[in-house]
Amino acid sequence: MNVIIVSDTHMPRMAKELLKALKNELYHADLIIHVGDWQTQAVYEELKSFAPIKGVYGNVDEAFFINKFNEKLILELESHRIGVTHGHGKGKTTEQRAVAQFQDDDVELILFGHSHIPLHKEYDGKVIFNPGSPTDKRRQARYSFGKLTVERNKPLHIEHVFFNEK
Template identity: 30%
Template structure:
């Protein structure tokens, strides 16, 4: 299964569309929050399966703050990350991954792309398609899940 991952779109549908087109064919799109409405619009506009969570700026939306998704015998924990203080480290997300028996953790909030593996758990932050920070560029990620393999790519675009 090939999964596209975006986060922190903040109303910039044009950049989100650019990222999605650059991904090529994906079976599913994950949106890790800020702005939840963008995920809804992208689902309608592009006729693509989207699973999203709301972020710290999504005050007006009744939506999940986190989701657990099972795909090809792998468990994905999806959250925006603000409630886990991801700007200061991954410890709280790591323990949440253990608690939820997740193989992959997808999050956003920092607007900086990150891919690390810690004790068998894959952490993916696609960065921001609209407002990159920390010297990063507009970015997104793809995750390919095969039976015994998880392959992550962090990709940037102009």
């Protein structure tokens, strides 16, 4: 299963359409996971034209997302449990808030966004991953999103896709 992970698209404020580097990967996606701050329903409509979508809402999302998605999600893909949250809130760092959301859950991967800072590391026996943003890199060198390969009874393979041009 080929999964594309996006966060913090902030569309149409930060981009009028999905960017070419992202679209090229979406054509091959079996699933899209959006970890919040979509901003408008048009982003959802465009993404779902490529593949089924799972996701959570973020702190700037309109009512459509709050009504359709939750703040926290646990996905079971093949033999893997994946936690998904945006990571917004008060106190602690974004990373700490994301990890805390799943402290009582048996997940092997935690996906989160909010900071726009790409991150991929192991923490307390779990992999934590922030795809960054494909439209709003802020102080980062490049735009980014994530690719996850899921196979039953095989380790998850997750990586960033970085690109320079909007």
